[in-house]
Every structure is written in C-alpha cells, then in structure tokens.
Amino acid sequence: MQQTSFSLALNATSWNLDRVLDDLNEFGFAFIDHVYSPEYVTALADECISHLAEFRAAGIQNGVVSHIRSDHILWIDGQLPIAQQHIQTLHNLSQALNQAFYLGIKEVEAHFACYNAGEFYALHRDNPQQKNDRMISTVFYLHESWEDNLGGELRLQDKKGNWHIIQPLPNRLAIFQSDVLHEVLLSKQQRLSITAWLRSGNSIWNP
Numbered sequence: 001m002q003q004t005s006f007s008l009a010l011n012a013t014s015w016n017l018d019r020v021l022d023d024l025n026e027f028g029f030a031f032i033d034h035v036y037s038p039e040y041v042t043a044l045a046d047e048c049i050s051h052l053a054e055f056r057a058a059g060i061q062n063g064v065v066s067h068i069r070s071d072h073i074l075w076i077d078g079q080l081p082i083a084q085q086h087i088q089t090l091h092n093l094s095q096a097l098n099q100a101f102y103l104g105i106k107e108v109e110a111h112f113a114c115y116n117a118g119e120f121y122a123l124h125r126d127n128p129q130q131k132n133d134r135m136i137s138t139v140f141y142l143h144e145s146w147e148d149n150l151g152g153e154l155r156l157q158d159k160k161g162n163w164h165i166i167q168p169l170p171n172r173l174a175i176f177q178s179d180v181l182h183e184v185l186l187s188k189q190q191r192l193s194i195t196a197w198l199r200s201g202n203s204i205w206n207p
C-alpha cells in the first residue's frame with residue numbers, strides 16, 4: 001500500500017476537534033477513539049513489532065537503573081515511515097492547539113513503548129516544575145486488542161484534582177497537559193503504544 005493512502009485513511013469523522021479543545025481547556029486532558037483506519041493501525045503495529053528487538057529499557061539513563069518504570073522504548077526517526085505519518089498527524093494537531101491556546105508548539109518528539117506483562121510506569125509528570133519544553137503529552141495505543149481486566153490503564157489527575165482511568169484501547173489517542181500527574185498501572189498483557197510530546201522548542205534541558 002502507498003504510504004500516502006494512510007493519511008487519506010485518517011478517520012476524519014471521529015475527530016471532533018472542538019470537543020478535544022474544550023476538554024483540554026476544562027480538564028487538561030482529552031481522548032479520541034477510532035483515530036485511524038484499521039489498516040493503518042495494523043501497519044503501525046507491524047512496524048512496531050518488527051523492531052521490538054531494538055527496543056531499550058526506558059528506565060535506564062546514564063547507566064542508572066530506575067525502578068519507576070519497566071517498559072522498553074524505541075525513539076522514532078525517519079527510518080520508521082509508518083510511525084512518521086502519526087507524527088505528521090500530531091504536527092497538524094499542534095497547529096490547532098497553537099491557534100486555540102497560543103502554546104507555541106514547534107516540535108514533536110516520539111517513541112514507541114512496549115510494556116510486557118508485569119510492567120508499569122509509576123506516578124510522574126512529563127514536565128516536572130515546567131523544567132522542560134514539553135507542553136502536551138499524547139499516547140496512541142496500537143496493540144491488536146484490549147480487555148478491561150488486563151490492567152495497563154493510564155491513570156491521570158485532571159486540572160481540577162479528580163482522578164480518571166483511561167483504558168488503553170487500540171486506536172485511541174490520549175492527550176493531556178505534560179504537567180499533570182499520571183501513571184501506567186501494571187499491565188497483564190503486552191501493551192504497545194507511541195508516546196509523543198508536543199514541545200515548544202524553547203528549552204535544551206531534556207530529562
């Protein structure tokens with residue numbers, strides 16, 4: 001299949017941008033279901049799975065092992081053409097967010113993430129004390145199927161202090177302010193995703 005046909009396959013009818021902007025404004029988070037065509041999600045999962053051997057432990061930085069998270073990740077670059085189309089979608093979303101909220105987003109930084117059974121990511125913020133330039137965090141779930149009893153939920157505190165549980169349903173995009181508290185509960189099955197940060201490009205500090 002031609003790469004461009006995936007972009008055309010973007011499921012435009014499920015994107016209610018006004019609702020997303022309203023939810024982000026009121027609660028600091030939003031999600032969109034049925035983001036892409038099933039064909040695109042399958043192609044993305046295939047690309048992810050074919051590179052699993054290259055994934056590295058996310059909790060290890062500068063040789064220090066962290067007990068905060070146990071997933072494995074692969075940063076997305078031009079070698080991953082299917083994932084690049086999702087990045088393009090996020091650039092388009094960034095434009096809408098900039099127009100609505102004057103966020104000044106200039107860059108998208110993204111990695112695949114794989115949580116195998118028993119893995120999790122403890123409570124954290126993606127932009128603690130506004131120390132980096134991550135404005136908005138997004139997570140797209142791309143495993144083939146999911147069920148309620150499998151754990152692996154995204155648990156998140158909204159701007160008003162209320163907690164929410166978001167199931168990692170395939171073809172769902174979660175969007176939230178990078179400064180909100182959140183965690184990934186222990187997953188009982190392999191859980192595949194792309195985490196991406198929409199960044200202002202104003203800071204060189206990168207945790």
Ligand code: OGA
Pocket residue numbers: 113121126139153154168182183184193195
């Ligand atoms: C992250 C993160 C949430 C999720 O990658 O920083 O919090 O649902 N991910 O995968």
Ligand code: MN
Pocket residue numbers: 124125126137182
């Ligand atoms: Mn996070």
